[in-house]
Amino acid sequence: MSDYKYIKSWESDGAAFIAIDRAPLNVLDIPTMEELNAALLEVKSRELGLKALVITADGEKAFSAGVDVSDHTEDKMEHMIEVFHDIFRNMDRIEIPVIAAVKGAALGGGCELALFCDMIVASDTLKIGQPEIQVGVFPPLAVVMLPRVIPEKKAFELLMGGGVIRAEEAKALGLVNHVFPLAEFDEEFGKFLKKFLSLSSPVMRMTKRSIRAAKGLPFADALHKVEKLYLGDLMEIEDANEGLAAFMEKRKPVWTDK
Numbered sequence: 001m002s003d004y005k006y007i008k009s010w011e012s013d014g015a016a017f018i019a020i021d022r023a024p025l026n027v028l029d030i031p032t033m034e035e036l037n038a039a040l041l042e043v044k045s046r047e048l049g050l051k052a053l054v055i056t057a058d059g060e061k062a063f064s065a066g067v068d069v070s071d072h073t074e075d076k077m078e079h080m081i082e083v084f085h086d087i088f089r090n091m092d093r094i095e096i097p098v099i100a101a102v103k104g105a106a107l108g109g110g111c112e113l114a115l116f117c118d119m120i121v122a123s124d125t126l127k128i129g130q131p132e133i134q135v136g137v138f139p140p141l142a143v144v145m146l147p148r149v150i151p152e153k154k155a156f157e158l159l160m161g162g163g164v165i166r167a168e169e170a171k172a173l174g175l176v177n178h179v180f181p182l183a184e185f186d187e188e189f190g191k192f193l194k195k196f197l198s199l200s201s202p203v204m205r206m207t208k209r210s211i212r213a214a215k216g217l218p219f220a221d222a223l224h225k226v227e228k229l230y231l232g233d234l235m236e237i238e239d240a241n242e243g244l245a246a247f248m249e250k251r252k253p254v255w256t257d258k
Contacts, residue, residue, distance in 0.1 A: 002042060006032040008058070009039045014051040014197045016043045023059030028109050029068035030076065033083045040090035047096055051201045051257075052193060055117060056101040060125070060182060063100070066108025072137075081140070084109060088116050088141055095205040097196055101189050103182065107164065108132055112141040115149065118208070120175065121189050122167050123182040128175070129164035150175050200239035200255045209233075 002009065006029075008019040018039045020026040028036075043053055057063045071080040091098060100106075100117040106128045114120050114128070122128075130139045130146070138159065147155040150173045157163065170176040180188040196204065210229050214222035234240050238258040246253035 002038070004035045004039065007035045007039060009042070011046075011050070014049075014201075015193060016046070016050050016053045018043070018053070018055050020057040020064055023057070024061040025065040025105075026057040026059070026062050026110070027065055027068050028084070028113075030071050030080055030083055033067075033080075033087060037083065037086050037090055040087065040094065044090065044094055047094065047205075048201070048257075050096055051199070051204065052096055052196045053094060053098045054101055054193065055098065055113065057103070060103045060123070062105040062107075062110065063102040064107070064110025064113060065105055066110050069135075085141065087113065091116055095208055096201065097204060097208065099193065099196075101185075102126060102128075102176075103185060108139065112139055112145070115142060115145050115175070119177045120170075121178045121180070121192055122170065122176045123185045124167050124179055125182050126167035126170060126176070126179065127164050128170050129162070130159055131162040131164065133160060134162040200237075200243065200253075201257045202237045203234070203239050203243070206234050206237065206240075 004021075006020070006022055008017075008021045010017050018036065020028070020032065020036075022032060043050065067080065067084060071077075097119065098117045100114040100120045102114050102120055103123040104125050104127070106114045106122075106126065108131060111128050111130055130142045132139045143159060146159060149155075150158075154173060158165070165173075167176065167179045171179050178188075178192060206229065210226045213225045213229060217225065239253070239255050242255065243253045
């Protein structure tokens with residue numbers, strides 16, 4: 001994939017990786033966020049050949065300590081918000097699973113970046129939260145997303161109090177999928193990622209599309225919409241038919257990713 005100054009991007013075994021490369025704190029300034037957008041667009045353009053996207057960062061101290069405060073000045077604010085929120089618009093267009101691999105602090109915009117991923121796998125050194133209210137602002141993306149992911153009352157507490165929580169509490173709240181010891185993180189994350197890389201990419205994309213289609217709808221409407229996707233789009237996928245046939249024939253499926 002392309003060369004960047006403030007991030008790294010590469011592919012391995014069917015997964016795309018994007019890593020913020022501004023250790024130790026991996027602060028998100030405008031140029032870094034512009035590169036993140038470019039990398040996300042590149043992943044989208046190659047999506048049919050991929051099974052997952054991992055968003056991570058260099059170093060162990062911080063996944064990201066957030067958006068650069070110097071970009072919050074009056075002359076930069078509007079552009080900064082546009083570029084930052086474009087990250088999530090671009091992530092929203094990606095249909096393969098998006099997984100955040102988080103070591104250390106994920107604060108402010110760093111928390112929002114991890115929060116918007118489909119899954120979060122964290123080290124036991126995780127510190128995550130939205131401290132923006134302590135400097136007189138609020139985090140727009142987290143205001144939208146956090147109450148959808150964790151209980152609303154806890155979301156209120158974190159957004160309005162600016163508190164930071166640790167790994168085990170984040171896991172207990174359902175904000176984080178798994179927590180691994182820092183010394184074992186890379187190995188354990190590799191195991192976690194491997195199971196997605198062993199599955200059919202188009203079936204995973206269809207599953208993600210179905211989850212999104214059902215979100216927020218009344219039960220009957222949601223089920224009707226997902227039924228149509230299952231009986232229509234899913235059954236046109238070669239791998240769906242291969243998987244069912246393999247089960248009936250008591251053999252391992254051979255995915256063609258079609």
